[in-house]
Amino acid sequence: MKFAKxxxxxxxxxxxxxxxxxxxxxxxxxxxxNYTGVLTGADGEFSIVQNxxxxxxxxxxxxxxxxVNPFIYQSPGEDLxxxxxxxxxxxxxxxxxxxxxxxxxxxxxxxxxxxxxxxSPKDLTEFLLPDFDEIRIGVTAxxxxxxxxxxxxEVVWIPVFVSTIQPVSDSLWAPAFPFQVxxxxxxxxxxxxxxxxxxxxxxxxxxxxxxxFELMGGYxxxxxxxxHITDRTFSGSELTAIEITPRHHRLGLxxxxxxxxxxxxxxxxxxxxxTGKFFPTxxxxxxxxxxxxxxxxxxxxxxxxxxxxxxxxxxxQRIILAYDDAILSDQVDxxxxxxxxxxxxxxxxxxxxxxxxxxxxxxALLRPKIVYDIKDGxxxxxxxxxxxxxxxxxxxxDENDMIFAKLTxxx
Numbered sequence: 001m002k003f004a005k006x007x008x009x010x011x012x013x014x015x016x017x018x019x020x021x022x023x024x025x026x027x028x029x030x031x032x033x034n035y036t037g038v039l040t041g042a043d044g045e046f047s048i049v050q051n052x053x054x055x056x057x058x059x060x061x062x063x064x065x066x067x068v069n070p071f072i073y074q075s076p077g078e079d080l081x082x083x084x085x086x087x088x089x090x091x092x093x094x095x096x097x098x099x100x101x102x103x104x105x106x107x108x109x110x111x112x113x114x115x116x117x118x119x120s121p122k123d124l125t126e127f128l129l130p131d132f133d134e135i136r137i138g139v140t141a142x143x144x145x146x147x148x149x150x151x152x153x154e155v156v157w158i159p160v161f162v163s164t165i166q167p168v169s170d171s172l173w174a175p176a177f178p179f180q181v182x183x184x185x186x187x188x189x190x191x192x193x194x195x196x197x198x199x200x201x202x203x204x205x206x207x208x209x210x211x212x213f214e215l216m217g218g219y220x221x222x223x224x225x226x227x228h229i230t231d232r233t234f235s236g237s238e239l240t241a242i243e244i245t246p247r248h249h250r251l252g253l254x255x256x257x258x259x260x261x262x263x264x265x266x267x268x269x270x271x272x273x274x275t276g277k278f279f280p281t282x283x284x285x286x287x288x289x290x291x292x293x294x295x296x297x298x299x300x301x302x303x304x305x306x307x308x309x310x311x312x313x314x315x316x317q318r319i320i321l322a323y324d325d326a327i328l329s330d331q332v333d334x335x336x337x338x339x340x341x342x343x344x345x346x347x348x349x350x351x352x353x354x355x356x357x358x359x360x361x362x363x364a365l366l367r368p369k370i371v372y373d374i375k376d377g378x379x380x381x382x383x384x385x386x387x388x389x390x391x392x393x394x395x396x397x398d399e400n401d402m403i404f405a406k407l408t409x410x411x
Contacts, residue, residue, distance in 0.1 A: 029411060030055040037404035040384075047172060047402045048126070050075050054085070065090040086138045097145045102138040105156060107203060107216060109257040109268040110299040112337050112356065113316050116216055116255040116272045119156055119201055121223040123165040127173040127397065128356075128365075129385060137162055150207050158199040163188070163248065164223040176396045178227070178280050178328050179289070181242055188225045188246040197221075211260035218253045226278040229289035242289075249292075251276045264305070268314075271298030281326040291327060295320045310352075312339040334359035335393075348373040356394055363389025363396075381406040 031054050037047040051074045058067040066089045073081040088101030105119040112132075114122070120136040128135065139162050146153045167173040169185075177183070191197050199220035206213055225246035233241040255272030274297065278290040301314035316335040323331040336359060341352030349372050356365040369383025384403045389395025 025059055025061075027058045027060070028056070031408050031410040033406055033408040035404065035406045037385075037402045039399075040401045040403060041399065047400070048075070048404070060090075063092050065092075084138065085133075095147050097147075099143045099145075100141075102140050103143065104133065104136045104138050105141065105143065105201075106136070107214070107257075108270045109214075109259050110270045110301065110314060110316070111312065111339070112354065113299060113314070113335070115270045115297050115299050115316070116214075116253070116257060118218065118220065118223070118253065119158075121162050121164045125165055125167050125171065125173065127167070137165065152203075152205040152207070154201075154203040154205070156199075156201040156203075158201075158220070159195075160193045161191070161197060161199060161221045161248070162223075163221075163225065166224075172400050173397065176391075179242060179244075181239055183242045183244050185227075186230070186243065186245040189248070191248075211258060213256060213258035215256045216253075217255070218251075220251055220253070221248045222251050222277065223248075226290055227280055228278075229287075244289075247278075249276055249278050266303035268301040268303070269299065271296065279320065279327045279329055281324070282328050283326055291324055293320050293322055293324075293327070308342065310339065310341040313337065330360050332360075358389070358392045358394060361389065361392040361395065363387075363392035363394045365394040365397075377410045379408055379410075381408070 031052075033050075033052045033054075035048060035050045035052065037049075039045045039047050053072045054069070055071070056067065056069045059065055067086060068084070069086040070082070070084050084102055086101075086103050088099050088103045091098040091100075106117060107119060108115050108117040110117070112128070119141075120139055122135050123130075123137055124135070139158050140160055141156050141158045143154065143156045167175070199218070201216065201218040201220065203214055203216040225248050227244045228247050229242050230245045231243035232239055252275040253272050255270070257268070257270035259266060259268045261267070273294065275294045276292065277295055278292050280290055281287075283289075296319045297317070299314050299316040301312065304311045314337040316337070318329075318333040320327065320329065320331050336355075336357040338355045338357070339352065341350060343350050349370065351368075351370050353366065353368045355367065358364065364387070366386040366388065367383065368386075369381055371379055371381045373379045382403075382405045384401070386401050387394050387397045387399075390398060
């Protein structure tokens with residue numbers, strides 16, 4: 001926290017320098033936002049009241065550059081949340097670029113889901129509602145990109161593992177507990193920052209006139225810990241309570257993605273084969289309540305523009321291999337996303353609806369919104385988050401329907 005405060009103060013001082021090389025060449029932009037959300041239940045409780053500042057400063061020179069992206073979130077009655085989204089140094093050496101420091105790394109073609117986009121962990125304290133550049137957490141990494149014509153080779157080394165940030169237990173967005181007996185939850189097991197605990201990713205990309213594609217692989221830690229049962233309490237033969245210790249496990253991933261635009265229609269695809277994933281089982285009296293299985297995760301999407309509209313759809317499937325009926329998750333999980341949008345008033349007003357639709361246990365999240373550009377840099381957004389169903393990834397939050405408004409000034 002102290003380091004983040006020092007960076008933020010230093011950033012403002014740099015931005016305020018009068019004249020000189022730094023003041024002339026420093027690029028400064030960002031945004032200030034008020035975000036207010038109200039639950040639509042009878043009590044009309046505020047789901048969020050937040051003021052935020054995001055400041056991005058960068059300097060690009062002939063052979064080097066840097067970027068610093070501090071942020072502040074302020075909510076009534078809570079401590080300031082001050083941090084760094086990114087802070088890295090770039091070095092340009094002929095056909096290669098080297099980036100070292102805290103950075104967000106985005107891979108893949110799918111929208112609104114994470115298939116091969118696994119390098120940066122996630123902040124899920126507000127579920128999937130924030131913009132994805134706020135959901136992704138920067139990681140301290142060494143990233144090297146080598147460019148050879150239409151081909152790019154990228155290697156990412158992460159020396160210190162960063163976990164997904166989970167909602168606290170009393171949060172609106174705490175996920176449903178998978179077991180049917182009372183449980184005591186221990187802190188997530190941690191591991192020392194050693195060379196054998198580092199993460200490694202590699203990607204090959206081709207960018208052509210007709211199509212582009214990526215091939216990637218990674219050996220890394222699962223950002224989402226698995227709940228292991230480490231102790232049990234019985235009354236006679238009846239299981240009455242359990243103790244759970246969340247643990248991270250190593251995953252292997254081989255995958256790829258592509259996009260192409262025949263006849264004005266964009267086709268997208270992305271998929272990955274995962275090894276080493278642990279899944280909770282339905283019987284907490286069996287072993288430590290988890291089993292290890294490989295799985296396949298993929299998305300197929302299409303983008304259209306009928307009658308001037310923007311229409312985008314995706315089918316996402318996760319398939320667990322060597323399936324066991326005791327596994328709590330379905331063998332094949334089916335999810336559809338749909339985006340419909342249009343612009344009005346000389347593109348100053350945008351209306352859109354984005355939907356996640358779970359097909360196994362019918363449930364959904366509908367996100368209609370309208371964004372109006374009041375003037376250059378100032379816009380207002382109004383919308384809703386509507387959860388449908390009684391269970392599943394989205395139905396579990398059926399009581400959290402909300403309306404919201406955002407007023408943002410960008411500079």
